Amino acid sequence: MTGILWGALGGSTTFAVLAALGDMVSAEVRDRLDHLPHAILRLAARWLDPDQRVTVYEDEWLPELTYILRGDEARPVTRLYHGTRYAVGILVSVRRIACHVHRPAPEPVTAEAVERFVSVITEMQSLMRRIRSTEVAFDVARSEHAAARACPDPQWPELQRTEALVNGYLEILSLLREEEDRLDRLIYDEFGYVRG
Amino acid sequence: MQDLDITPKMAAVLKVFLEDPDQPRYGFELMKLTGMASGSLYPMLARLEAAGWLARGKEDIDPRAAGRPARTNYTITGAAVSAARIQLAELSERFRPPVPGRLRPAGGTA
Numbered sequence: 438m439t440g441i442l443w444g445a446l447g448g449s450t451t452f453a454v455l456a457a458l459g460d461m462v463s464a465e466v467r468d469r470l471d472h473l474p475h476a477i478l479r480l481a482a483r484w485l486d487p488d489q490r491v492t493v494y495e496d497e498w499l500p501e502l503t504y505i506l507r508g509d510e511a512r513p514v515t516r517l518y519h520g521t522r523y524a525v526g527i528l529v530s531v532r533r534i535a536c537h538v539h540r541p542a543p544e545p546v547t548a549e550a551v552e553r554f555v556s557v558i559t560e561m562q563s564l565m566r567r568i569r570s571t572e573v574a575f576d577v578a579r580s581e582h583a584a585a586r587a588c589p590d591p592q593w594p595e596l597q598r599t600e601a602l603v604n605g606y607l608e609i610l611s612l613l614r615e616e617e618d619r620l621d622r623l624i625y626d627e628f629g630y631v632r633g
Numbered sequence: 634m635q636d637l638d639i640t641p642k643m644a645a646v647l648k649v650f651l652e653d654p655d656q657p658r659y660g661f662e663l664m665k666l667t668g669m670a671s672g673s674l675y676p677m678l679a680r681l682e683a684a685g686w687l688a689r690g691k692e693d694i695d696p697r698a699a700g701r702p703a704r705t706n707y708t709i710t711g712a713a714v715s716a717a718r719i720q721l722a723e724l725s726e727r728f729r730p731p732v733p734g735r736l737r738p739a740g741g742t743a
Contacts, residue, residue, distance in 0.1 A: 496691075496705050497660070497704075497705040499702065500692075500701065500702040500703060500704040500705065501659065501660045501661055501704050501705070503701045503702060504659075504661060504701060504704055505661055507700070507701055519661075522670065522671070523661065523664070523671045524671075525672075526670040526671030526672030526673070526674075526675070527671050527672065527675055529672045530671075530672040530673070530675060530676050533676035533679075534675050534676050534679050536676075536679075537676060537679035537680045537682070537683045538679050538682075538683070
């Protein structure tokens with residue numbers, strides 16, 4: 438008799454725990470699914486200019502999506518369907534939307550900005566010439582080093598000299614490449630251009 | 634206000650605005666009324682606004698009381714009302730099926 442009572446107690450406890458777990462899992466899934474339309478919309482907003490993000494994403498899309506997800510018809514499946522459909526539609530057409538949405542007029546180009554641009558480009562051109570001539574010198578040194586290695590012992594000093602030259606040019610090239618990267622980043626950050 | 638080539642989808646949107654020109658319309662509401670997806674509707678709204686046919690406004694609610702941010706709405710501009718009516722009439726005329734010819738007795742000649 439006691440066994441039956443314990444069994445019933447155990448069964449009802451297990452049932453209560455499982456029911457609570459089911460509710461928790463259901464709430465967790467519902468919460469995560471609610472984030473899906475927002476995530477899609479955030480992805481779409483990446484295609485907008487920073488200024489457009491305020492007028493279009495924050496002022497228009499986001500409040501509309503919130504309304505859809507919290508509106509009167511906001512049953513879990515319905516809101517997920519409407520919210521996701523809304524967000525996906527915007528994601529696929531975001532480029533067309535961005536084309537028509539007002540963009541603030543670009544700031545007028547000043548003489549100082551032009552001068553700075555010309556100066557940076559000139560610096561880059563000069564650097565490219567130095568890289569090219571160093572590459573040529575490096576190729577010559579490498580050929581001489583290969584020839585020296587093929588020679589017998591009396592040529593040993595020549596081998597050392599050419600090896601030092603090859604290593605020297607390699608170091609110079611590495612420094613020049615670092616400088617090239619720095620200028621590339623500067624040209625992109627300041628003027629929005631990349632070298633083709 | 635710029636001239637626009639009105640497409641049938643655009644006509645469906647303008648028709649909703651013309652039903653009550655003073656009534657602000659919301660994106661999701663327009664989607665339901667026209668049956669259009671957001672992917673078609675929003676580029677069109679942006680185009681109509683850029684051309685000066687629609688004006689953008691803000692929903693008149695207290696966000697804290699409503700528990701959500703105020704939505705953006707659109708209203709048709711005064712100049713666009715008459716232009717839209719004319720364009721819709723022209724579009725309707727273009728797509729109107731031809732009137733069948735007059736009946737005549739079989740074998741006869743009008």
